[in-house]
Amino acid sequence: MGPRGGLYLAAGSGHKRGMSDLPTPRGRLTAGKPLSDLTWLRVGGPAQWLFQPADVEDLAAFLRALDPAIPVFPMGVGSNLIVRDGGMRGVVVRLGRGFNHIRVAGRRVTAGAAALDAHVARKAAAAGIDLTFLRTIPGAIGGAVRMNAGCYGTYTADVFVQATAVTRAGEVVTLTADDLDFRYRQSDLPPDWVIVEATLEGAEGDPQALAGKMAAQLDKRDATQPTKERTAGSTFRNPAGYSSTGEADDVHDLKAWKVIDAAGMRGARLGGAQMSPQHSNFLVNTGGATAAELEGLGEEVRKRVFQNSGIELHWEIMRVGEPAP
Ligand SMILES: Cc1cc2nc3c(=O)[nH]c(=O)nc-3n(C[C@H](O)[C@H](O)[C@H](O)COP(=O)(O)OP(=O)(O)OC[C@H]3O[C@@H](n4cnc5c(N)ncnc54)[C@H](O)[C@@H]3O)c2cc1C
Numbered sequence: 001m002g003p004r005g006g007l008y009l010a011a012g013s014g015h016k017r018g019m020s021d022l023p024t025p026r027g028r029l030t031a032g033k034p035l036s037d038l039t040w041l042r043v044g045g046p047a048q049w050l051f052q053p054a055d056v057e058d059l060a061a062f063l064r065a066l067d068p069a070i071p072v073f074p075m076g077v078g079s080n081l082i083v084r085d086g087g088m089r090g091v092v093v094r095l096g097r098g099f100n101h102i103r104v105a106g107r108r109v110t111a112g113a114a115a116l117d118a119h120v121a122r123k124a125a126a127a128g129i130d131l132t133f134l135r136t137i138p139g140a141i142g143g144a145v146r147m148n149a150g151c152y153g154t155y156t157a158d159v160f161v162q163a164t165a166v167t168r169a170g171e172v173v174t175l176t177a178d179d180l181d182f183r184y185r186q187s188d189l190p191p192d193w194v195i196v197e198a199t200l201e202g203a204e205g206d207p208q209a210l211a212g213k214m215a216a217q218l219d220k221r222d223a224t225q226p227t228k229e230r231t232a233g234s235t236f237r238n239p240a241g242y243s244s245t246g247e248a249d250d251v252h253d254l255k256a257w258k259v260i261d262a263a264g265m266r267g268a269r270l271g272g273a274q275m276s277p278q279h280s281n282f283l284v285n286t287g288g289a290t291a292a293e294l295e296g297l298g299e300e301v302r303k304r305v306f307q308n309s310g311i312e313l314h315w316e317i318m319r320v321g322e323p324a325p
Pocket of ligand 1: 040073074075076077078079080081095113136137138139140141142143144145146147148149150151191193194195196226227231232233234318
């Protein structure tokens with residue numbers, strides 16, 4: 001029996017490991033934490049272990065001591081994830097207090113990876129720095145770097161200076177844009193490295209004008225997207241969407257929502273999952289959906305779009321973890 005509650009057998013993992021097999025951190029380690037509590041879509045089975053490190057040194061020491069065979073998955077605030085119903089094997093790292101500082105120096109903003117994009121945008125704007133594009137993205141800074149998050153013509157890549165990460169081996173490293181090779185909604189960050197901090201640099205702007213710009217963006221979102229529902233943002237990439245330079249999404253004629261509409265899938269349902277009637281590229285948990293229903297509906301949309309127009313849609317939402325046993 002481990003010191004914190006004995007053996008835990010993850011659904012479908014096929015092997016047993018007790019908490020005593022894991023290093024003892026200063027932060028919080030929880031066995032069997034339901035990830036549905038931590039994702040925007042409110043679905044997902046348990047993390048075999050959820051680790052909330054106290055600080056960077058705690059995270060690095062834990063990863064150094066952790067059996068290299070145990071998988072590690074860094075999670076932000078789960079705004080771009082479908083975690084499958086069987087949950088996740090290994091250690092899910094979720095940063096919280098200790099990783100949400102925001103510091104401004106000149107036109108540069110250095111933020112802990114758990115700082116919410118919206119908070120960073122607001123704090124930057126108040127200091128006369130334009131990181132306004134982050135205001136309406138519901139993720140945290142670690143996820144923004146990993147996903148090269150962007151909207152309204154600006155991407156994280158455009159403002160990125162550097163990031164600090166902890167490797168799976170527990171080494172603390174500094175990453176440049178070259179290391180990350182940002183692309184449309186992706187980067188080369190190894191999937192088990194944890195970003196702990198990033199420095200971004202925005203153009204100078206008048207704080208009041210920047211506040212106005214953010215308010216307008218919020219209004220635009222509310223008018224066009226189901227912002228009050230359980231979603232994970234755009235489900236599929238726009239078919240022609242490719243940008244690492246801040247090129248506007250709007251220049252791409254082929255919008256995912258248009259080909260979904262053309263295939264007759266706006267409003268389509270599978271159990272509690274639905275393609276939003278308001279914006280057909282948004283997958284919604286209308287209440288009580290399983291991850292299997294959400295993913296299944298997405299796959300059905302891909303199939304119908306391909307049959308209808310020959311276009312292969314690619315998921316923008318990441319699907320992780322194990323199906324229900
Ligand atoms: C209503 C809505 C609107 C959205 N609009 C946009 C938009 O306009 N533009 C856009 O780009 N996205 C948008 N998204 C998607 C999402 O918010 C972004 O992809 C965001 O950057 C994800 O951040 P997160 O913290 O939630 O990461 P998560 O969803 O938790 O994780 C996403 C990925 O990032 C990795 N990750 C997270 N944190 C870290 C870390 N600290 N270190 C290493 N890897 C990490 C995870 O391993 C995973 O691979 C939207 C989502 C919603 C729900």
